[in-house]
Amino acid sequence: MFGYYLDLALRSLKRNKVLTALMVVAVALGIGASMTALTVLHVLSGDPVPGRSGHLYYPQIDPRDMDGYQPGGEPPDQVSWIDGMNLLNAHRADQQALMTGGAVPIQPTRANLDPFFAQARYTTADFFPMFGVPFEYGSAWNADADERHAHIAVISRTLNDKLFGGRDSVGQTIRANDADLRIVGVVDDWRPDPHFYDLYQGTYAENEDVFVPLSTSTDLKLPHIGSTDCWGQTPPGSDGLKQAPCTWLQFWVELDSPAKAAAYKTFLTHYSQEQKTLGRFLRPPGVRLRNVMQWLDFNKVVPGDVRLQTWLAFGFLLVCLVNTVGLMLAKFLRRGGEIGVRRALGASRRAVFEQLLIEAGMVGLAGGIGGLLLALLGLWLVRRQPADYAKLAHLDPVMLLVTFALAIGATLLAGLLPAWRACRIAPALQLKGN
Amino acid sequence: MDILPILATLRRHKMIIWLLMLEIALSCAIVCNGVFLIVQRMQHMEMPSGIAEHELVQIQQAPIAPSTDRYARAQEDMAALRQIPGVQAVGMTNQLPFSGYSSNGGVMLSPTQPHRTLNAATYFGENLLPTLGLHLVSGRDFASDDYVNADAILKSLADGSGKGFPMPTIISSTLAERLWPQQNPLGKLIWLAPKASFRVVGVVATLARANAYDTATAQYSMIFPLHMGAGKDQSYLIRTRPQDRQRVLTAAIAALEQADPARVITHARRYDEIRSDYFKDDHAMAGMLVSVIVAVLLVTGLGIVGLASFWVAQRRKQIGIRRALGATRADILRYFQTENFLIVTFGIVVGMAMAYGISLLLMMHYELPHLPWLYLPIGAIALWLIGQLAVLGPALRAAAVPPVVATRSV
Numbered sequence: 020m021f022g023y024y025l026d027l028a029l030r031s032l033k034r035n036k037v038l039t040a041l042m043v044v045a046v047a048l049g050i051g052a053s054m055t056a057l058t059v060l061h062v063l064s065g066d067p068v069p070g071r072s073g074h075l076y077y078p079q080i081d082p083r084d085m086d087g088y089q090p091g092g093e094p095p096d097q098v099s100w101i102d103g104m105n106l107l108n109a110h111r112a113d114q115q116a117l118m119t120g121g122a123v124p125i126q127p128t129r130a131n132l133d134p135f136f137a138q139a140r141y142t143t144a145d146f147f148p149m150f151g152v153p154f155e156y157g158s159a160w161n162a163d164a165d166e167r168h169a170h171i172a173v174i175s176r177t178l179n180d181k182l183f184g185g186r187d188s189v190g191q192t193i194r195a196n197d198a199d200l201r202i203v204g205v206v207d208d209w210r211p212d213p214h215f216y217d218l219y220q221g222t223y224a225e226n227e228d229v230f231v232p233l234s235t236s237t238d239l240k241l242p243h244i245g246s247t248d249c250w251g252q253t254p255p256g257s258d259g260l261k262q263a264p265c266t267w268l269q270f271w272v273e274l275d276s277p278a279k280a281a282a283y284k285t286f287l288t289h290y291s292q293e294q295k296t297l298g299r300f301l302r303p304p305g306v307r308l309r310n311v312m313q314w315l316d317f318n319k320v321v322p323g324d325v326r327l328q329t330w331l332a333f334g335f336l337l338v339c340l341v342n343t344v345g346l347m348l349a350k351f352l353r354r355g356g357e358i359g360v361r362r363a364l365g366a367s368r369r370a371v372f373e374q375l376l377i378e379a380g381m382v383g384l385a386g387g388i389g390g391l392l393l394a395l396l397g398l399w400l401v402r403r404q405p406a407d408y409a410k411l412a413h414l415d416p417v418m419l420l421v422t423f424a425l426a427i428g429a430t431l432l433a434g435l436l437p438a439w440r441a442c443r444i445a446p447a448l449q450l451k452g453n
Numbered sequence: 454m455d456i457l458p459i460l461a462t463l464r465r466h467k468m469i470i471w472l473l474m475l476e477i478a479l480s481c482a483i484v485c486n487g488v489f490l491i492v493q494r495m496q497h498m499e500m501p502s503g504i505a506e507h508e509l510v511q512i513q514q515a516p517i518a519p520s521t522d523r524y525a526r527a528q529e530d531m532a533a534l535r536q537i538p539g540v541q542a543v544g545m546t547n548q549l550p551f552s553g554y555s556s557n558g559g560v561m562l563s564p565t566q567p568h569r570t571l572n573a574a575t576y577f578g579e580n581l582l583p584t585l586g587l588h589l590v591s592g593r594d595f596a597s598d599d600y601v602n603a604d605a606i607l608k609s610l611a612d613g614s615g616k617g618f619p620m621p622t623i624i625s626s627t628l629a630e631r632l633w634p635q636q637n638p639l640g641k642l643i644w645l646a647p648k649a650s651f652r653v654v655g656v657v658a659t660l661a662r663a664n665a666y667d668t669a670t671a672q673y674s675m676i677f678p679l680h681m682g683a684g685k686d687q688s689y690l691i692r693t694r695p696q697d698r699q700r701v702l703t704a705a706i707a708a709l710e711q712a713d714p715a716r717v718i719t720h721a722r723r724y725d726e727i728r729s730d731y732f733k734d735d736h737a738m739a740g741m742l743v744s745v746i747v748a749v750l751l752v753t754g755l756g757i758v759g760l761a762s763f764w765v766a767q768r769r770k771q772i773g774i775r776r777a778l779g780a781t782r783a784d785i786l787r788y789f790q791t792e793n794f795l796i797v798t799f800g801i802v803v804g805m806a807m808a809y810g811i812s813l814l815l816m817m818h819y820e821l822p823h824l825p826w827l828y829l830p831i832g833a834i835a836l837w838l839i840g841q842l843a844v845l846g847p848a849l850r851a852a853a854v855p856p857v858v859a860t861r862s863v
Binding site for chain 2: 037038041044045048049052085086087122124125126133134135136196197240242322323324326327328331332334335337338339341342344345346348349350352353404405406436440
């Protein structure tokens, strides 16, 4: 019966080509627009470190003076050097890393390359195992290298390609800010999006090309890039930002269980109280401990415009669907005569309903294919936009399935009302009318 | 034209009419809010910077090795830039309107107040008024002996001596009006820290901030006469005629590299690029909204064409009878036009309520003002036009039905 209904549906759709085309185009436009928007949203709100994000936490404490104090206010979103070092050396978490962003001038030894600036991350050793950074050559440095202020660096695959033509460059040196850094590792392709561990570098920023131990970076006075928030009177002194009342570092910890996270939060409160007793902190303890997804959510990393576009696209899809329901209803009702004959010849309501729904499903399938093509076109257009996140807009298999499910589901839903209405046509009245 | 017979007919197709009205209402709501959002974005994109945008180029550079004397480097660089033919003025700044990366400070009206009065942009630089083309409305520009090295100020703040303060400052008229409404701001003092006081010596008409997110505070700016020295966070600014910008930029890069080859030019661009880069998201969003509005109206229009064609085909016989009974072609045409007008009008009424509801939702989730009433007629007019345009084809076909159809059986 299914084959026969398919044949009937095809004939019916062919009979009125313009109307069929109208319905298919409306569904395709709606699906295309909403899938484009939904894919962008899906890509942007993704988990940057799948499998690890639930165990990675971002501790915040409030070391500021009383200027502008409000009870329960949000603590600064970075830590100062002193607090960062204290928390790091406390070793209360399974793994912990203190880091900040920067840019280092690189003087290539190759004659055909001009000096250039490379995005850099100055961090302690746990960064690599904690975030699961993959290595193409060599490996990360260890805590001992942090202690020794070793002149070493880990570089990205991109930089390795540029400077060493993609060869194993472990043991070679790069000249950065007039100092020689020995390469100990080359990072394989790794780009967490959003750039969760330091949102000040741009939410969907490219990854760093050079990683240097934090201790080494302050020795060599490598340029810092990122947000620096200061309070009070004392401006940065001769030792840079180390003693200054400024927050400019990010501190991440790994805590394997909720119990450990709760314990760590208590530790942060105790630490704040202790610092207050010592007179370093003036405010009552203001402590936060968010995991990766909570941190991204709190910072509203998905641009508001992208959410608005998604709503807009679904509004448009709704218009397209209502349009299709109307056209399908008109079409089915017009076939009252034909339906009346089928019913009079013994077809049950259910059979008529099935037949009409198959016709609606075919419109949905065609609209889905059209919508998929339009979504691909839409995503191509998005990628050509200048926004930072634009390059990430690609359709993944999940979204491909969602597209088809949405297209067919939506059209079947749109076909329900007309089919139900049409199968209730009284056969006698129709036959008499003709 | 008698409306009652039309209403009677419409009642026989209740479900289709409801659907059509719903579609029109949704379109109306989307169009009203969409147009409002577009206008908001366009107003935001037109935010004034107060500077001679089309006459400016910016060069940002950084040394590849720690530098010895950044102040001497900066003076030497600027001297070299001034030598380039076509250069009208050369300056230095830590930020530019709409450049994104910003430097701001909390302003106080007395050294002891517990909370800051407001937050404003802190422009540190040299020769900014002539180079940026800022319009001085009262007071004076900085004199050459107003300038001090940034290190001297930092040292004075560090040892708490207050040496060198109060320093002169030039502020924007918006900031002056906010701090001292209806008063003469010249000679007044502000504090950025209890020991850091500044005396207002001049007021410029407009100078936007680097991160002008909020229209209300976008023009709160202060300029301080500081030698910052050459470094990665400072920019050289060159003012020249619009047609000379590209040539001057190329010559300036060459001049800087000749003065000291041990550096990297990180940015070299016209100011126009900075502005369009800052507003690129608004631009993209406005474009997206326009396409959605066009698509919604198109789909709705095509839907009306499809349904109207059906009705015309369905009512061929009745039309024939009416024509046979003496109705003119114009009567038939007007019948379908009036019918469409009625349906669209019902849709619009519902749509306006919907538009209002969507606007309330948007206000909850985005920082948007209330949808002004003015925008409601825009959606209404757009849909009336689309409706009439869409029904015209089918209505003309209906009018062309000959009276003889009445006498034929199907």
